[in-house]
Amino acid sequence: MNSLRARLLAAAALLVAAFGSLAGLVLERAFQGGLQQAQQDKLQTLVYSLLGAASINADGDLTIALDAVPDPRLRQPLSGLEAALFNESGQVIWSSADFLQLSTAEIPEVGEWSFHRLREPNAFALSFGVRWIDLAKDPRRYTIVVLEDAAAYDRQVAVFRRTLWIWLGAMLGGLLLALLLLLRWGLAPLRRLGRELHDIEAGRQVQIQGSYPDELVPLARDLNAMIVSERNQQTRYRNALADLAHTLKTPLAVLRGLADETTLRAEQRGQLHEQIDRMQKIIDHQLGRAAAAGTRTLTEPVALRPLVDKLLAAIGKVYADKSIRPENAVADSMRLRIDQGDLYELLGNLLENAAKYGKERIRVSALTGQKQCLIIVEDDGSGFPPGAEQLLLRGVRADTHTPGQGLGLAAAAEIVQAYSGRLLLDRSGLGGAKVVVALPLR
Incomplete structure (x- = not known):
């Protein structure tokens, strides 16, 4: 109840x-x-x-x-x-x-x-x-x-008993009806507050605006303060990373200029350009993380299947030479209360890894339980090596021959951890790797 x-x-x-x-x-x-x-x-x-x-x-x-x-x-x-x-x-x-x-x-x-x-x-x-x-x-x-x-x-006695219980039952029924109406009237501010919170989650308003009884005024005030504080914190986080990226632009430009010096050997210029490109990718990656909202208290539910379709279509174009056969087994009704940018980056990293290290098949499925949602990404590659949990650490890679910075699984693990979830590595029924993302339902 x-x-x-x-x-x-x-x-x-x-x-x-x-x-x-x-x-x-x-x-x-x-x-x-x-x-x-x-x-x-x-x-x-x-x-x-x-x-x-x-x-x-x-x-x-x-x-x-x-x-x-x-x-x-x-x-x-x-x-x-x-x-x-x-x-x-x-x-x-x-x-x-x-x-x-x-x-x-x-x-x-x-x-x-x-x-x-x-x-x-x-x-x-x-x-x-x-x-x-x-x-x-x-x-x-x-x-x-x-x-x-x-x-x-x-x-x-029989006549009195019958009359008594008929009238008493009618009075009690009327009293219960009056109590129902009284409860409905008394709880109306809570229902109105719930509708406002739903509108905030759906993005139709930015804060609680209604007038409430004295007992609910502190709650509404604290919720508004929490929403404002959360948004300000996200803004400060984005601005800090943007300022960092802007500050690094000049040193990177100087390094690029130095890399083009003719006095350097071609091998040195190539190594310098490679390291500069690596730093630029890391900066772009962090700026992308800053652009995502991160975990928020009030977020609109995101439909999972359309997002997976878009990512699989993009992966198919990038890895067209592999003739990847994607399979989207996510139900149309599946929705997650998670920021869309975070979900894009999470699934994008996992699907890119599946396409990079798999052969032809990629399968995405999702399950929901009473307290959590499971998103499963599988491929038909060689799978994870022993001690695969180390791959969740930034910069650790399973395949040093395939180009990459080793940030995909680590970045996905960071996003999952930000939502109080878990990222599990296992063996897929397709023969390759299986990544299970367990996110709590909110």
Whole structure:
């Protein structure tokens, strides 16, 4: 989950869902508790009315006249309301129309109440302990039990639960939508900053220009400062090399003049011209390096295949006598975030070496992984000798018979190192040399 908005939204959704579930459970428990308390109060009132209608029968036991009880359901069969009177032995001595026999009866202490929910039958039961003292001063222990069917209670709870979760779900959904809009609004400056950075990479603007919240102002300011500093550093680097080249022009011109002196032998003039040309090539090479931008933080992606096509076409013209058969196996969609000048010089050096030391075939391919891109240049020449890593050092050559300064692989290695990459030398499947350039994806 790399998106900041997705992370915040997921965290907010989890928090809202947890809070909503907890709030729903609390409200449901509170409603059930209030409903059960009302049920207990109603049954207690009925118990008091039953005690008010109680009297002693001819056997000296307590009985209740149903005609004196205000709730008519006790006189109706299957009404859902039932009552019974137990003696101290737990035997029923009086009951309403169709009192259900209980497997175990709650027998509370005298003056104590016992209220609970029965599963079989599905009813609420309220028990009250009584000690009845008649005129004969013969106190007796009784327990009065009232049962009321819980179906109506269950229906009320079901309706409340359904209504509660529908409305609570709708409210939580609305809250999540509001949070999404709030996150979108709150993260809009970051998206705008990302678009500006993309425009800088694409070359459509030179620095961050938008107005941002106080928290992002230091970031935008530092990014602009980094961009300006990087460009100034590149300018100073180019100017320094240009000044060096300009400074060396006069000494080189003097040396060329001396080389043309007739007093020198032809052999000496030839050697002097050769060394002067060598210095000129080195200067031109460094000026070319200065013209390239070098590694930059914000660069536009470069299409790799068209650039390889151009270089292979140029190599084919230079080495037309070899009848080189180039093969470009780079995908059209392959792009690298690297300066185009650096990429030209990197691949140009590698392809020139492949053409110079190969026979007929040159193959260029590229692969991408999760963290790096591999550019592979192969030829069908004699390949690298043992200890080929030394070729990456400036001035070291594998073939001293072929003209060159030994700067190609060393220059390529410098460019790759500037981009925090690696340059590997191996044996090609074509039979010759294989150079693998591993560049980190940015």
